Amino acid sequence: MNTWDVAKKWKDMCEQGKNLECINELYAENVVSKEMPGMPGEVISGRQNVWNKSKDWLESVEDFHASSISEPVVAGNFFTAKMDFDCTFKERGRQKMEEVCVYEVKDGKIASEQYFYTM
Numbered sequence: 001m002n003t004w005d006v007a008k009k010w011k012d013m014c015e016q017g018k019n020l021e022c023i024n025e026l027y028a029e030n031v032v033s034k035e036m037p038g039m040p041g042e043v044i045s046g047r048q049n050v051w052n053k054s055k056d057w058l059e060s061v062e063d064f065h066a067s068s069i070s071e072p073v074v075a076g077n078f079f080t081a082k083m084d085f086d087c088t089f090k091e092r093g094r095q096k097m098e099e100v101c102v103y104e105v106k107d108g109k110i111a112s113e114q115y116f117y118t119m
């Protein structure tokens with residue numbers, strides 16, 4: 001798959017709530033994931049570790065009130081999208097969040113992801 005194919009499939013799977021399946025299918029074994037500096041799990045590597053991080057985040061949510069993902073923008077081996085969430089967390093209550101996600105694709109798999117958001 002080329003970068004556009006990966007970006008489209010990533011968006012489709014995330015919109016269907018298949019986030020963990022997306023990691024299993026589209027992410028490279030040695031993927032690197034970066035959060036904002038100072039955040040827990042600021043930099044982690046390995047598909048299983050990224051899967052675990054995503055599972056923990058999903059399990060921390062009590063209820064999703066709304067979410068959206070923009071159409072991906074592709075440039076070479078990279079794609080980006082804006083994600084918006086309105087959710088109630090089990091420990092922190094209801095929050096609205098928006099972030100920009102940047103992904104790098106190598107050999108048809110997501111090799112890195114990085115998230116940008118206001119804390």
